[in-house]
Amino acid sequence: MADFEIPQLKEYPVIPTIQEGVMAHSKPFVAKEEFQQQLGFPGELVDNWQQVAYDKMEELNGKYRSLQVFLDSCVKCGACTDKCHYYLGTSDPKNMPVARQDLYRKVYRRKFTFAGKYFPKLVGAVDLTKEVLDDWYSYFHQCSQCRRCSVFCPYGIDTAEISMAAREVMDCIGVGQKYCNEIIAKVYKIGNNLGLPEPALADTLEGLEEDIEDDTGVAVKLPLDQKGAEILLVTPSADFFAEPHVDGLIGYAKVFHEAGISWTLSSHASEAANFGMFIGSYENMRKVSLRIREAALDLGVKRIIFGECGHAWRVAYSFLNTLAGPFDFLDPKYPVPQHIMEFTYDLIQRKAITLDKSANDDMVLTYHDSCNVARASRMGPMPGGQFVLPREVIKACCNHFYDMPQDTIHDATYCCGGGGGLLTDDLMELRVKGAMPRMEALKHVVEEHGVTHMAAICAICKSQFTKVLPYYGFKMDSIVSVHQLVSNAIVLGNKQ
Amino acid sequence: MGTIEANGKTYETDEEGYLADLNSWDKDVADVMAKIDDCDLTDSHWEVINFLREYYEEYQIAPAVRVLTKAIGKKLGKDKGNSKYLYELFPYGPAKQACKYAGLPKPTGCV
Numbered sequence: 001m002a003d004f005e006i007p008q009l010k011e012y013p014v015i016p017t018i019q020e021g022v023m024a025h026s027k028p029f030v031a032k033e034e035f036q037q038q039l040g041f042p043g044e045l046v047d048n049w050q051q052v053a054y055d056k057m058e059e060l061n062g063k064y065r066s067l068q069v070f071l072d073s074c075v076k077c078g079a080c081t082d083k084c085h086y087y088l089g090t091s092d093p094k095n096m097p098v099a100r101q102d103l104y105r106k107v108y109r110r111k112f113t114f115a116g117k118y119f120p121k122l123v124g125a126v127d128l129t130k131e132v133l134d135d136w137y138s139y140f141h142q143c144s145q146c147r148r149c150s151v152f153c154p155y156g157i158d159t160a161e162i163s164m165a166a167r168e169v170m171d172c173i174g175v176g177q178k179y180c181n182e183i184i185a186k187v188y189k190i191g192n193n194l195g196l197p198e199p200a201l202a203d204t205l206e207g208l209e210e211d212i213e214d215d216t217g218v219a220v221k222l223p224l225d226q227k228g229a230e231i232l233l234v235t236p237s238a239d240f241f242a243e244p245h246v247d248g249l250i251g252y253a254k255v256f257h258e259a260g261i262s263w264t265l266s267s268h269a270s271e272a273a274n275f276g277m278f279i280g281s282y283e284n285m286r287k288v289s290l291r292i293r294e295a296a297l298d299l300g301v302k303r304i305i306f307g308e309c310g311h312a313w314r315v316a317y318s319f320l321n322t323l324a325g326p327f328d329f330l331d332p333k334y335p336v337p338q339h340i341m342e343f344t345y346d347l348i349q350r351k352a353i354t355l356d357k358s359a360n361d362d363m364v365l366t367y368h369d370s371c372n373v374a375r376a377s378r379m380g381p382m383p384g385g386q387f388v389l390p391r392e393v394i395k396a397c398c399n400h401f402y403d404m405p406q407d408t409i410h411d412a413t414y415c416c417g418g419g420g421g422l423l424t425d426d427l428m429e430l431r432v433k434g435a436m437p438r439m440e441a442l443k444h445v446v447e448e449h450g451v452t453h454m455a456a457i458c459a460i461c462k463s464q465f466t467k468v469l470p471y472y473g474f475k476m477d478s479i480v481s482v483h484q485l486v487s488n489a490i491v492l493g494n495k496q
Numbered sequence: 497m498g499t500i501e502a503n504g505k506t507y508e509t510d511e512e513g514y515l516a517d518l519n520s521w522d523k524d525v526a527d528v529m530a531k532i533d534d535c536d537l538t539d540s541h542w543e544v545i546n547f548l549r550e551y552y553e554e555y556q557i558a559p560a561v562r563v564l565t566k567a568i569g570k571k572l573g574k575d576k577g578n579s580k581y582l583y584e585l586f587p588y589g590p591a592k593q594a595c596k597y598a599g600l601p602k603p604t605g606c607v
Contacts, residue, residue: 029511178511183604193605200555207563238606241560242591243579245606273606309606423606425512425592459606467589476583 235307251483
């Protein structure tokens with residue numbers, strides 16, 4: 001099945017003995033010239049790359065105050081060392097968050113601190129050599145920017161921000177990652193990560209309407225580019241394409257139908273994901289975000305709701321107003337933007353939809369908190385709502401739900417292993433190994449409670465699990481969308 | 497970047513073995529690509545590959561898994577209109593493996 005060793009799942013988590021350099025070979029494909037240029041980066045490694053990199057680092061020090069604080073404040077306490085899923089799954093010490101940060105920090109020290117400039121050896125400061133750059137490319141693409149380490153860091157140092165900065169510096173000298181940059185270029189050209197053109201999207205949605213009607217006898221619509229609709233739904237393009245994502249999309253449509261509210265998708269903003277964040281590029285993140293504003297204005301909607309996508313919700317919840325605001329043209333009675341989970345949860349609270357839990361009796365469920373939702377956003381009116389709302393929605397849709405062990409859920413959740421722009425086949429070894437802690441926690445509830453399915457609200461998590469579950473002896477379709485459960489349970493035609 | 501030899505012709509591919517030029521596709525290269533993955537293309541495989549190519553011709557993208565299963569189900573009977581059947585034919589995933597043999601670009605994004 002694989003040309004690498006698949007980690008053994010143990011009865012309880014064991015911190016592995018370090019094996020230096022075992023993942024040094026793991027590197028994603030480099031982005032082609034044409035995609036680099038479409039994002040505003042040089043096509044290939046520039047001649048004076050070292051100086052360009054230093055200049056960029058200096059710019060970032062001034063631009064992101066947090067970055068400099070993170071680089072200055074680490075005291076090497078070691079609290080983060082055993083918190084990264086990639087370290088636990090690979091045993092490579094450079095996957096300890098502090099060691100990953102130090103790849104950047106040692107260059108920062110050399111150029112921007114007194115001690116590093118004059119006594120580099122004393123403080124472990126080095127120049128950005130080709131060897132160091134190779135290490136950057138390898139190990140900053142072994143961080144899914146999940147921020148679990150930052151939860152345990154007494155100073156709150158966020159390795160994700162350092163990874164983003166390193167990727168931004170590499171892009172600016174012409175060394176970008178194929179997966180992310182090709183996808184961002186596709187968003188600019190076609191409108192979504194998949195490269196799904198408008199006619200194909202329209203055909204897909206029409207097919208789904210047929211399926212729902214065949215299945216339920218109710219004409220549930222999935223409108224596209226409908227001017228004057230109340231709600232614009234922005235969802236990851238994987239929802240139009242992959243399983244189990246598409247079952248979630250059907251769920252959103254049924255919920256809107258039952259709520260009796262007009263809604264629409266947009267062919268211009270046919271993507272919630274924003275890979276600009278993964279590569280740490282403010283300019284690209286802004287450009288991708290602006291499409292949503294343009295679509296909302298063009299369609300004249302009153303509300304924007306996001307579908308199940310982890311990092312999209314981080315960008316939406318935390319940055320959308322700064323990137324693409326102000327949204328003073330939307331209805332101020334509702335949060336801007338809103339998550340589909342908030343919308344469905346509210347209907348459940350108000351008993352405005354009827355759910356038949358027995359429709360999901362063939363499943364015993366658990367829930368995987370997606371990192372960007374869990375640690376970088378919120379949902380609903382209460383603190384911790386991002387943990388409560390998805391679970392309450394699941395429990396309203398099924399009779400059997402069990403949580404995984406406490407140190408693997410909520411804000412201590414483990415990444416699926418494919419986040420942060422790493423969901424690509426050229427990093428399969430990393431993805432499989434990085435999934436190990438989550439798989440171990442899943443195995444626990446499978447054995448303890450007979451769990452059969454794990455629900456998630458992130459397109460990356462869903463695709464990653466579909467791929468890696470079989471490596472650990474689970475069925476590929478044991479990952480489900482939360483709104484897939486809603487779709488199964490919702491009683492249509494009940495409300496007038 | 498790589499190349500594949502089939503029937504005396506050379507085809508350029510990207511890093512992952514997908515054809516660089518979609519127009520250079522022919523049945524010979526599909527057979528050779530499948531052999532590289534230890535897969536022998538049968539009529540059942542070709543049903544899928546042909547559908548993918550037709551769909552791509554019209555929409556400039558590979559069909560969603562659901563669209564594919566539905567089309568195959570209509571053509572070959574309900575028992576084959578499911579992803580289980582497609583995964584039996586293309587164990588690396590119908591979206592990616594079948595697209596490769598059909599000469600289509602790899603679907604990208606969170607899929």
